[in-house]
Amino acid sequence: MSQTTSVRKPVDPPAGPGQPSTRHGQFRALLRSDQVEFLIEAHNGLSAKIGEEAGFKGLWASGLCLSAQYGVRDNNEASWTQVLEMVEFMADATSIPIMLDGDTGYGNFNNMQRLVRKLEQRGVSAVCIEDKLFPKTNSFIGGHRQQLADIDEFAGKIKAGKDAQHDDDFVVVARVEALIAGWGLGEALKRAEAYYSAGADAILIHSAATVADEILEFKREWGDRSPVVIVPTKYYRTPTEVFRDHGFSIVVWANHILRASVTAMQEAAATIAREQNLLEVEERIAPVREVFRLQGASDLEIAERLYLPEQSVDLRAIVLAASRGVELGELTADKPKAMVKVRGEPLLSHIVATYQARGISDVTVVRGYRKEAVALPELTYVDNDDYATTGELYSLHLALQASSESDEGILVSYGDVLFRKYVLEALAETDSDFAIAVDTNWMESVNRAREADYVSCSMPNTRNAFYSEVLLEGIGDELAEDRIHGEWMGILKVAKEAVPRFREMVADICSGPDGQAATIPTLLDRLVRCGEKVRVLYNTGHWLDVDSLDDILAAGDFE
Numbered sequence: 215m216s217q218t219t220s221v222r223k224p225v226d227p228p229a230g231p232g233q234p235s236t237r238h239g240q241f242r243a244l245l246r247s248d249q250v251e252f253l254i255e256a257h258n259g260l261s262a263k264i265g266e267e268a269g270f271k272g273l274w275a276s277g278l279c280l281s282a283q284y285g286v287r288d289n290n291e292a293s294w295t296q297v298l299e300m301v302e303f304m305a306d307a308t309s310i311p312i313m314l315d316g317d318t319g320y321g322n323f324n325n326m327q328r329l330v331r332k333l334e335q336r337g338v339s340a341v342c343i344e345d346k347l348f349p350k351t352n353s354f355i356g357g358h359r360q361q362l363a364d365i366d367e368f369a370g371k372i373k374a375g376k377d378a379q380h381d382d383d384f385v386v387v388a389r390v391e392a393l394i395a396g397w398g399l400g401e402a403l404k405r406a407e408a409y410y411s412a413g414a415d416a417i418l419i420h421s422a423a424t425v426a427d428e429i430l431e432f433k434r435e436w437g438d439r440s441p442v443v444i445v446p447t448k449y450y451r452t453p454t455e456v457f458r459d460h461g462f463s464i465v466v467w468a469n470h471i472l473r474a475s476v477t478a479m480q481e482a483a484a485t486i487a488r489e490q491n492l493l494e495v496e497e498r499i500a501p502v503r504e505v506f507r508l509q510g511a512s513d514l515e516i517a518e519r520l521y522l523p524e525q526s527v528d529l530r531a532i533v534l535a536a537s538r539g540v541e542l543g544e545l546t547a548d549k550p551k552a553m554v555k556v557r558g559e560p561l562l563s564h565i566v567a568t569y570q571a572r573g574i575s576d577v578t579v580v581r582g583y584r585k586e587a588v589a590l591p592e593l594t595y596v597d598n599d600d601y602a603t604t605g606e607l608y609s610l611h612l613a614l615q616a617s618s619e620s621d622e623g624i625l626v627s628y629g630d631v632l633f634r635k636y637v638l639e640a641l642a643e644t645d646s647d648f649a650i651a652v653d654t655n656w657m658e659s660v661n662r663a664r665e666a667d668y669v670s671c672s673m674p675n676t677r678n679a680f681y682s683e684v685l686l687e688g689i690g691d692e693l694a695e696d697r698i699h700g701e702w703m704g705i706l707k708v709a710k711e712a713v714p715r716f717r718e719m720v721a722d723i724c725s726g727p728d729g730q731a732a733t734i735p736t737l738l739d740r741l742v743r744c745g746e747k748v749r750v751l752y753n754t755g756h757w758l759d760v761d762s763l764d765d766i767l768a769a770g771d772f773e
């Protein structure tokens with residue numbers, strides 16, 4: 215093999231125990247393996263990562279799928295450097311070896327040599343080229359009309375590729391298209407022999423038949439002269455056992471990740487277009503945090519801690535969970551309401567997960583009744599041992615005292631109120647000093663005769679309200695029905711700048727007459743009376759105040 219050009223060696227990710235230390239070595243090991251091995255298709259960094267996480271030991275950078283993700287045909291419409299760029303992203307995103315579907319090698323022997331060198335530089339471990347003419351057409355389109363390359367010219371291209379490689383483990387696979395073009399088994403075997411003699415490390419025998427007969431026949435005739443790779447896209451009904459029994463080396467699942475994503479994208483797009491909102495799809499698609507995880511956002515967070523000056527988190531949470539919740543009867547005999555299980559997890563876990571999904575990991579929980587039962591990990595606890603004779607404002611007061619040094623903004627909520635993440639996000643993102651979430655479905659609580667904190671606001675929830683600063687004007691059950699605009703959802707945001715005033719007011723109410731029994735609505739009322747602006751964010755549903763056994767059942771459905 216010639217070594218005319220000096221090349222930058224790809225940086226190999228750390229190998230697993232017992233694995234060859236380079237990706238090229240790992241691909242070579244797949245070819246040598248005495249079991250059938252599998253490659254999954256990938257067409258960009260994200261799909262490559264998903265393939266690796268699914269447990270595959272190698273990837274097929276499919277020409278069809280690379281073209282499709284660029285929105286062009288599988289006819290060499292994407293340039294070879296565009297392909298190269300994408301496989302580099304795939305290599306960067308993964309640690310397993312990649313075989314590029316190199317079509318016909320993008321030109322003659324000379325282009326093939328340049329391709330092999332560039333692939334090695336970009337961390338790609340194998341290339342498969344097919345004996346058709348440039349520009350090629352996908353094998354499943356008009357197969358019998360497809361022209362095959364001259365055998366000697368193609369064998370020269372294989373030899374040129376092998377001569378160009380720098381790493382002995384780099385693999386060149388020769389793909390025989392004789393069966394696709396309808397030239398028969400004899401021609402397929404003749405070509406395989408010529409390409410193998412020219413130095414091909416393996417033969418890929420392709421077929422568009424819906425049954426595996428012709429590739430099985432090829433394998434029986436070819437025997438074990440070289441490893442044989444197959445692509446059972448059309449003869450997918452053949453049991454994998456059959457491939458195993460016939461001694462195939464590698465099975466390529468050639469386009470299935472792309473096809474799965476096409477279906478998912480079409481469904482989501484059609485639903486959003488039809489509904490003109492996101493509620494239908496939100497719970498059925500990957501959360502944004504999953505996208506962040508796949509992108510490796512947490513690695514960047516670690517790097518930021520290493521390399522950036524320390525930054526303070528913008529918000530923390532206080533969850534008031536001291537009361538028993540007698541209305542739940544036996545369920546709260548040995549634990550407070552916040553620890554009653556819904557979908558296998560305590561209510562409090564669901565609430566904490568919602569905060570964490572917004573990046574708020576500093577969560578203080580005020581516990582009281584059966585405090586020993588409230589012991590979820592990684593939370594800060596403050597105990598209100600006078601829970602039986604004090605109200606929720608007093609619990610908040612204790613939590614504020616316990617963190618008197620902290621100057622972050624605060625979200626206050628109850629240990630029995632579930633809400634969706636976007637409610638939290640909307641509150642967190644307002645720049646008002648004080649903000650509350652209000653549900654406009656307040657008539658529901660009237661119909662169900664449950665206690666509710668009704669509010670009166672500066673304007674009702676009309677289209678204008680979305681563009682205006684709606685402010686709280688009053689709160690309490692004495693509000694006349696014609697003044698009610700909604701129900702407070704039990705969550706309050708206090709901006710960092712307002713925290714000192716907030717602390718003072720909470721302490722002041724608690725030290726006053728009846729202060730120990732005061733509630734959060736008492737505090738909201740005081741804020742309004744003192745001239746503070748309490749911003750109202752209207753919502754419709756998407757929260758649940760767990761006050762009864764029926765609510766517990768409803769919480770099972772709450773996503």
Ligand code: SPV
Pocket residue numbers: 276277278279315352353354445447468469
């Ligand atoms: C590809 O995945 O691009 C292939 C396999 O070449 S096939 O589409 O079956 O030709």
Ligand code: MG
Pocket residue numbers: 276277278315317
């Ligand atoms: Mg292809």
